[in-house]
Amino acid sequence: MFLHLKNILTQDEIQAARALLGADAPWIDGRSSAGGQALAQKRNEQLAQDSAQSQQLRALVLTALQRDPLFFSAALPKKIFNPLFNRYSGDSNFYGAHVDGAVLRSKSPDQWVRSDISCTLFLAQPDEYEGGELRIQEAHSERHVKLPAGDLVLYPSSTVHQVAPVTSGARIASFFWIESMVRSTEQRLLLWNMDMHLLKLRSQVGEHDAAVVGLTGTYHNLLRMWADA
DSSP: OOEEEOOSSOHHHHHHHHHHTSTTSOEEEGGGGOOHHHHTTEEOEEEOTTSHHHHHHHHHHHHHHHTOHHHHHHHOEEEEOOOEEEEEBTTBOEEEEEOOOSEEEEETTEEEEEOSEEEEEEOSOGGGEEEOOEEEEOSSSEEEEOOOTTOEEEEETTSOEEEOOEEEEOEEEEEEEEEESSOOHHHHHHHHHHHHHHHHHHHHHOTTOHHHHHHHHHHHHHHHHHOOO
16 A cells, blocks of 8 residues: 655745755764665665754654544554654665565654654755655566655565665655554455545535445445454
């Protein structure tokens, strides 16, 4: 399931995040958090997790996610890995093809998180840097993603993906993983599609129409069957 969610952050939040990620931000070698497979493929910078800037930015991103109903419907989050922040520029400008680790240790809160869904929240505008597309391999093609600042992409953590070299400017983003209440990508996609059609149906016939009530019940019964809360 691939999904682009728009305007997760407001313009004020984007400006606040960019200020915290400015010249005084404590950037470190991104390989400090890489697993064995990714270590040789990863060349970027990452904001130090124990910094004051990182703590403020984590709170900003998590608050934004919690208020977005489409994010909840798409991800059905059980756990969210504490958001991290990276920068691609200069010699630290790419992340080669890799698959994200299956189970990751989140520092805040201190917990293990199974990576069902990978997320990238863009913090730089597309015209601020050249290259830097998130490239996600699909069955018979490769999807290239480069979104406006404040927009979020969600995709299965099981996919092979990479960040193409940034040839000028700086690509800045937040990234994190989600352990979903519904582990199966196919089941989450069915629930998402049903929820989106229900939204359209409600707008046409109202909340209390018999078909809306019945289909809403079916949605929740499927969620009850599949969810591990």
